[in-house]
Amino acid sequence: MVTLWLVQLLLRMAAKRWPRHLRDEMLAEWRGELHELASRRQQRRMLWFAASLAATRPRLGGRAPLFDPDASIGRVLRHAALLVAAPVACVWLGLFGTIGLVLSVPLVMLAWVAGLTSPLLRPWSVVGAVVLPAVVVVVATPSTMPSFDEAWRMPTATLVWGAILAAAMLVAVRLSPRLAVLVGGAGAVAGCWLASTLAVAPHAARLGLDPSYTAMWYPADLLWPGPIDVPLGVLPTTPDNCVGVDGVCTSVRPAVSMLTDFTEGYSTSLTMIAIYALAYLVAAMSTLDLDENPLPSTVSRPVHSGG
DSSP states (O other): OHHHHHHHHHHHHHHTTSOHHHHHHHHHHHHHHHHHHHHTTOHHHHHHHHHHHHHSOOBOSSOOOSBOTTSOHHHHHHHHHHHHHHHHHHHHHHTTTHHHHHHTHHHHHHHHHHHHTOOBOSHHHHHHHHHHHHHHHHHHHHHHOTTSOGGGGOHHHHHHHHHHHHHHHHHHTTSOHHHHHHHHHHHHHHHHHHHHHHHHGGGHHHHTBOGGGGGGHHHHHHTSSSSOOOOBOOOOOOGGGEEEETTEEEEOSOHHHHHHHHHTTHHHHHHHHHHHHHHHHHHHGGGOOSSSOSSOOOOBOOOOOOO
16 A cells, blocks of 8 residues: 555656646556556555656657747846846845834845846756855855954855755746745745854854744744743853952943844845745746646657567
């Protein structure tokens, strides 16, 4: 029973790789092959046959071009400039914290319009065109603006964020717009949350944050000052951060200020870029043809399993 269920699941996955108008025909042909194997009780070959179908990309003739062939060079260059400028704008708006999230609404609307007019025709190219410039901008920010320090100088956290965001968008682009928003949004939040946690965790004690609440700093920082209360540990006193009273060094700097200075818009900027990227992706999905072959030609059918 488990083998049969797995075979049917693999067949459905394989069918989704084919144009919609060919799926029923291909499924009928594959099930005929599997019926013959089942009659000989060759369950291992059934599973292998179904797995090979699911793992093999059908040859449907010419592939869709990377760019719309009717798009002018000027249009492509303007679009490329927008995809680079947008994450830069998100980084600057991220300095305003929660207010920056509100200020980013026009940017998200611009991303939606840009997605509707995107000259890109392949799903992976749409995802790459959004994520790659964003990762480069975030990683390069502390080099171009020295005031951006601490969390911004942790490229590993940023790369993890970019990888999760790209993976979520690659899955979302194959779904309906409503599911794309849910799946892409969940992946975006997961990526931002994990990146923020990875950036803060190694320095929690120095920053006066209770290590057991490190994972809660992302929502607290994003909504600061807000409804989420993160318990703070004892802020370590330093010669540069105390006032001497009878020879005793007393901290005069609130612990939370060290945390906010450490992240300094990092969590907010990642979140804003993710929102912008998701808006662009969902809008661009209307220009992508994920079911039909854009350049129809003779279809190369898979090799039969044999008699």
